Amino acid sequence: MAEADHGHRCGRTDETMTNFILRRLGQSIILLLIMSVLVFAGMYVISDPVAVMAGEDATEADRQALARSFGLDQPLPIQYLTFLGKIVQGDFGTSFVYGRPVLALIFERLPATLEVVFLAILVGLAVGIPLGIYSGLNRKKAPTKVISFGTTVGYSIPNFWQALLFILVFAVWLRVLPASGRGPTTEIFGVGWSVFNAEGLRYVILPAANLAVALICMQTRLARSGTQEVMYQDYMMFARAKGIARSRLIGRHLLRNILIPIVTITGLELGTLIAFSTVTETVFSWPGIGKLLLDSIYRSDRPVVVAYMILATLMFVLINLVADIIYAILDPRIRYS
């Protein structure tokens, strides 16, 4: 997107589009390679995994055997190439703590994270859009001022502290919802889901609500500014002049037009949400990939942390790539030469 200000214009031909996609793809791959070097170098600086695994009273021979079995006795460039080669084949190594393939570990935990994140997005959309539309249509009314101040407060409450308040109020004082863990799940298509389990649903409420607060604030603001924008467009004026019922005006013409930016921005925020679920999962002991990351950091479980970093980079690079390509399709000026 930063390229837009170069201002070079290209024709609206398929060839420039292909070129643009190829160039962005190339940039993304270079970015991933740079990140892989940084991650590898960074992780090597942290701690000596042999010392961590062998413990205090290991002999020198033990250490060497251990280093050999994990390939840690090789020169660094060789270790890096081996590391890169394995990653490309989808082999992120074996967890020092769990003794199992890292990728399997992460994919096992992924549904729990996705479940909370998507539930939070749904709640955010369901609450935020009506609040935003109301504020946009009734700018001078008192509830709008309350909503507006509410979003500022919501933005200002740190995620982790808000999670603690939820636990304090709903689990300690009112005793209506469990404070931590995932509870029972119902298996559908081989994956366990909490939302389809009456008891499990109680466990997912607090973590999802915790993530949803920031989303509600964001979507309220987006829907409000979108509503203000769309209501003054000529087609809305025309629809109003034609005497279309207010409910139809809002439900059909307004909603359809403000939904596109809201959904786009929410999609772009998906990565941020998955990242933020690290905090939520840690506070609520929710067994997703965020908690796995922090547990692995505390236990110096290097392969897991490395895999998380690489996969997170891959995810963010992909999200940016897709967003750039969509923007380039929509706005030909971006396809610079």
Next chain:
Amino acid sequence: MSETTFESSAGRFDRFRAVFAGYPAAVAGLIGIVLFSLIALFAPVLAPQDPFDQSRLDIMDGLLPPMSTLMDGTLSVLGTDAVGRDILSAVMYGMRTSLFVALVSVGAGVAVGVVLGLVAVMRGGWIDAVIMRTADLTLSFPGVLLALLLLVVFGSGADKVILALAIGIWAQNARLVRAVGLSEMKKDYIAAARLAGIGQLRIMFHFLLPNAISPVLVIVPMAISGAIVAEATLSFLGVGVPITEPSLGLLISNGNDYLLSGRWWISVAPGLVLVMMVLSINVVADRLRDHANPYLQART
């Protein structure tokens, strides 16, 4: 900024007042910022107890609820933690750490970002490309996750937290300065300065900087509140500042262990102060942003 602004200090004050007049929430935010800064600055004088002086702490005072009296007769308005530390005093000292880390990291991040943004504008070519692609790389990660992963590599400590946060902050500023700087470069005064034979460095800092800095100044308050929250989050997760200089985040984390047993005050008090601090800055930041963008102001 003396090159471009020729107003007296009184004129500046009037302009400052005009931004906030009629916006009670923003004024309250300003008062809050001043108040919290003063408390943080004078914590050693104001705090009823020195929370770091181990010899003054009495284990018998441990986990007392708010409004209890300590063994030495002082009143503990907000209660005590497990080692008998007065929460109010700990919060006052914690604000110092939180504010210090946030201000230094934002200061460093903004300075580096502005200079790199200006260099990108002045030099262009591959230097521009390298700077901006690096900015893209840092911006593709959400701030807290980037800082968390950097701290895994750096290890914890206040200096490392500052470094990790500054790395997250510079990129946004570099982008902003570059965008504004590119349009400024096309203007006549830059061409005139070049024709007059003024050196690159002087053009960069005396001509370009004052004219490209205002959008950065608008986002600085938001960056500070963001850094306060990020530091608190990192310290809460246990990868931030060390236990010897607890920030608000670490104080909240300490209270976390006692939450389920109903001893809420250890976490709630530092958390409330944290929220009030961030909220004060955010309402001021919102006002500054709306003021800088009259289009939005007219609509809301």
